[in-house]
Amino acid sequence: MEERKFVALKKEEFNIKEFVKKYLGKGKVSKVTIEYTPVGEKVVMRTNKPGLVIGRGGEKINSLTTILKKRFKLENPQIEIQEITNRFLDAQSVADEIAVSVENLGSLRFKTIAYRLLQQIVDAGAQGVELKLSGKLPSARARTWRFKKGYLKKVGDSSKVVDRAKAVSQTKSGTVGVDVSILHPDVKIHDHIDLTENKLPVEEKEDGKV
Incomplete structure (x- = not known):
């Protein structure tokens, strides 16, 4: 019974x-x-x-609080806003921005x-970053494109500190999946790489059909 309650919760x-x-709205809230x-x-x-989320005079927050009470039966929901100081170091914010930009500007x-x-993330101090876009870009065949720079641990304990996020973009040619991985500047790793010297080239790779 307790397990069922936990799953339901x-x-x-x-x-x-x-x-x-x-x-x-898409791209307004990271987490x-x-x-x-x-x-x-x-x-x-x-x-x-935060300004767009709160609304004029707290209008959106007040409206959302009322909806949470009625629709989800929350007794006394208290909404707290935490501002992200640098959106280029928040994987979900970046993923949402890419998805919205592809929708607005087109898959081409x-x-x-x-x-x-990629450059804005590096300029923000990230030790490593990988952006992956999957879909009909730009041809009729589905492909996966990767854009990488710096150091990014894929396996082992160090990989757990990588900030990862996903988003979906709806375009005229179909759905485009967005995956973002960022290694923050304050993460301690053994083989540190300084990207501020701009000595590392950007790696672009087309994986082919997916």
Whole structure:
């Protein structure tokens, strides 16, 4: 019985998180967490656009609070906003930005979008970054393109500290999947690489049909 309650709780939390992101709009919120306190439920939202999330005079937050009470039966939801200081070091923010940019500018501009974000992430101090876009880019055949720079651990304990995120872009030619991996500047690794010297070339790779 306890296991069923736990599964039901996690399912409800997932539904709440997905609803909040959809309600506020793609790219507005990076992460949503729910904490349970003696006075109610605390819904924490990480965002690099706090003004757009809060709304004029707290309008959006007040509206969202009311919806969470009625739709999800939360007794006393308290919404907390955590501002992301540098969106280029937050994998979900980057993934959402790529997805939105591909939708707005078109899939033919995907390389320009990827290179721009890649450089901005490196300039923000990341030790390593990989951007992966999968879909009909730009041909009728589905392919996967990877854009990499710096050091990025793929396996072992060090790989657990890599910030990873996914997003989906809906274009005229079809769905494009976006995967982002970032190794933050404050992560301690044995073989450190300094990207600020700009000695490392950007690696672009087409994996072929997926």
